[in-house]
Amino acid sequence: MRIISVQEAATRTFDVCVVGSGASGAITAAVLAERGLSVLILEQGTAIPPGTDHDDVEDPDTWAYARDGEGWSKEGYPWSAMAFGGGTVFYGGISFRYEQRDLDPPPALLGDADYAHWRLRLDELEPHYDWVEDRLGVSGPSHGRVGDYAFPHYARGSLPHTPMGGALARGADALGLTPLSTPMAISGARDRHGPGCAELTPCTGFTCPVNAKADVISRILARAEGDVSVALDTRAVRFVASAPGRAKRLEVLGGSPRSRRSVHADRFVLAANAIQSAALLLRSADRREPDGMGNSSGQVGRHLAMKNSVYVRGRTQERIVAHQPLRHRYSSVCVLDHLRGAEFPGQLGGIIYEANPWEDPEADRPGAGSLLQLECLLGDRPQARNMVRLARSRDRDGLQRIVMDYRQHPLDGERLDVLQGKAKDVLHAAGAERTESVDSDFATGSTHLHGTLRAGDDPATSVTDRTGRLHDYDNVWSADGATFPFAGNFNPTLTIQANARRIAVGIS
Numbered sequence: 001m002r003i004i005s006v007q008e009a010a011t012r013t014f015d016v017c018v019v020g021s022g023a024s025g026a027i028t029a030a031v032l033a034e035r036g037l038s039v040l041i042l043e044q045g046t047a048i049p050p051g052t053d054h055d056d057v058e059d060p061d062t063w064a065y066a067r068d069g070e071g072w073s074k075e076g077y078p079w080s081a082m083a084f085g086g087g088t089v090f091y092g093g094i095s096f097r098y099e100q101r102d103l104d105p106p107p108a109l110l111g112d113a114d115y116a117h118w119r120l121r122l123d124e125l126e127p128h129y130d131w132v133e134d135r136l137g138v139s140g141p142s143h144g145r146v147g148d149y150a151f152p153h154y155a156r157g158s159l160p161h162t163p164m165g166g167a168l169a170r171g172a173d174a175l176g177l178t179p180l181s182t183p184m185a186i187s188g189a190r191d192r193h194g195p196g197c198a199e200l201t202p203c204t205g206f207t208c209p210v211n212a213k214a215d216v217i218s219r220i221l222a223r224a225e226g227d228v229s230v231a232l233d234t235r236a237v238r239f240v241a242s243a244p245g246r247a248k249r250l251e252v253l254g255g256s257p258r259s260r261r262s263v264h265a266d267r268f269v270l271a272a273n274a275i276q277s278a279a280l281l282l283r284s285a286d287r288r289e290p291d292g293m294g295n296s297s298g299q300v301g302r303h304l305a306m307k308n309s310v311y312v313r314g315r316t317q318e319r320i321v322a323h324q325p326l327r328h329r330y331s332s333v334c335v336l337d338h339l340r341g342a343e344f345p346g347q348l349g350g351i352i353y354e355a356n357p358w359e360d361p362e363a364d365r366p367g368a369g370s371l372l373q374l375e376c377l378l379g380d381r382p383q384a385r386n387m388v389r390l391a392r393s394r395d396r397d398g399l400q401r402i403v404m405d406y407r408q409h410p411l412d413g414e415r416l417d418v419l420q421g422k423a424k425d426v427l428h429a430a431g432a433e434r435t436e437s438v439d440s441d442f443a444t445g446s447t448h449l450h451g452t453l454r455a456g457d458d459p460a461t462s463v464t465d466r467t468g469r470l471h472d473y474d475n476v477w478s479a480d481g482a483t484f485p486f487a488g489n490f491n492p493t494l495t496i497q498a499n500a501r502r503i504a505v506g507i508s
């Protein structure tokens with residue numbers, strides 16, 4: 001991998017230009033370069049130093065309008081992260097595989113949802129999961145089955161439970177549930193993947209100070225073989241077509257002084273996250289395509305699908321963790337017993353996992369005990385009315401801001417209520433006395449993003465085909481979470497990466 005200036009990027013024609021250096025973009029670029037193609041990655045963000053808190057690098061000018069109760073907020077968060085490496089430099093590393101129902105659920109599970117099938121089979125993804133897990137060094141249980149969810153056999157065994165995870169596992173066990181180790185893309189000890197975790201900062205929301213977390217810069221791009229160039233601080237602004245159905249160049253903003261240039265490539269891959277990729281197509285409207293590029297279906301930006309989630313927490317009487325702030329892994333224990341159940345609308349539940357907060361505000365209070373926290377997470381029902389669109393107002397680059405027009409489906413609210421009741425039971429059984437729920441504010445940005453360029457067979461109801469190629473353009477693909485018609489019930493990044501590899505292998 002070579003970091004190049006936008007000026008240099010504008011002087012060549014690349015075989016492939018990938019928009020975004022995050023979870024999906026890095027995998028796509030590495031696979032294509034290994035196939036012998038020259039690849040340019042455009043990345044709007046910059047390299048973030050080790051140990052940085054995400055809050056310190058946020059740029060409010062890039063935020064979106066989002067529904068907030070009955071009104072609108074200007075603090076919608078349309079990113080996983082805007083950074084070299086995308087969300088993976090700040091993520092928690094939770095790395096579940098999806099099951100078939102998460103990829104393409106049967107209609108009965110989603111009720112009245114406006115759904116398009118992309119007919120993606122789990123067995124098609126399995127070799128790609130194996131490849132990604134090997135490159136990232138994912139550790140997880142060597143086996144595990146709950147109902148019909150079966151963990152794969154992870155080559156690297158689980159990391160030990162954190163002290164909080166140990167208490168939660170005992171609580172779940174006492175209720176007759178099956179607590180399992182959360183699969184994580186974090187190294188416990190130095191090995192071929194990198195150094196081991198030194199417990200210097202929390203994982204989620206911070207860049208790892210020692211590279212123990214499997215971000216895509218250290219695990220994928222730094223090790224990529226072949227011709228990969230990366231232009232940082234370079235924003236893709238709009239596509240320009242050479243002929244109907246064929247993109248010719250991308251206008252970009254970058255360099256010093258910041259100015260507009262064009263980059264040329266034979267093929268383009270969107271890997272900017274499901275919100276930003278849709279916004280880029282919408283901003284590429286012209287006289288021939290006034291509703292946005294690749295949008296003859298009118299579906300670009302629609303069906304924004306996210307995770308609905310809530311935290312539940314409680315305090316033990318006994319102190320089970322000594323030092324503050326908490327520097328443990330975000331998660332070491334998960335409970336998958338509630339993926340399905342008659343008590344959930346449509347019988348579709350969700351997952352519960354240990355989700356350690358960064359700080360315990362009451363840590364210094366004598367007799368405060370310890371804080372235990374779980375996250376309840378579920379994939380929402382796809383709805384056409386949930387969408388990404390463009391506002392009239394403009395950002396400092398003069399581009400139309402993003403609107404995230406998202407409303408929770410009432411049945412998903414019910415599902416989440418049932419799930420948080422189950423999580424509170426686990427907390428009580430783990431020794432927590434009082435429990436409370438803490439809003440995750442998912443509706444103003446969940447960081448788990450899908451649906452806006454959904455894949456399907458019918459060009460009238462979907463934006464891409466099942467290979468990720470736009471129905472309307474024969475040289476543009478989407479490799480991020482945007483093609484997933486359903487968000488799935490698990491943290492998505494490992495699956496987004498496995499799917500990105502599937503798509504990259506198929507790009508012709």
Ligand SMILES: Cc1cc2nc3c(=O)[nH]c(=O)nc-3n(C[C@H](O)[C@H](O)[C@H](O)COP(=O)(O)OP(=O)(O)OC[C@H]3O[C@@H](n4cnc5c(N)ncnc54)[C@H](O)[C@@H]3O)c2cc1C
Pocket residue numbers: 019020021022023024025042043044045054079080081082083084085086087088090091092093094095204205206234235236237271272273274276277280447448449480481491492493494496
């Ligand atoms: C704090 C935090 C914790 C998380 N924890 C987990 C977890 O434990 N497990 C899990 O599965 N997921 C987790 N996630 C979510 C995870 O980060 C995302 O699912 C994943 O990064 C999405 O991959 P992506 O390739 O679609 O997008 P990203 O990784 O976000 O990459 C998109 C990239 O494109 C760039 N970009 C966007 N628009 C443009 C443009 N116009 N021009 C140029 N570049 C552009 C962005 O700057 C970004 O770098 C977490 C996210 C956060 C923020």
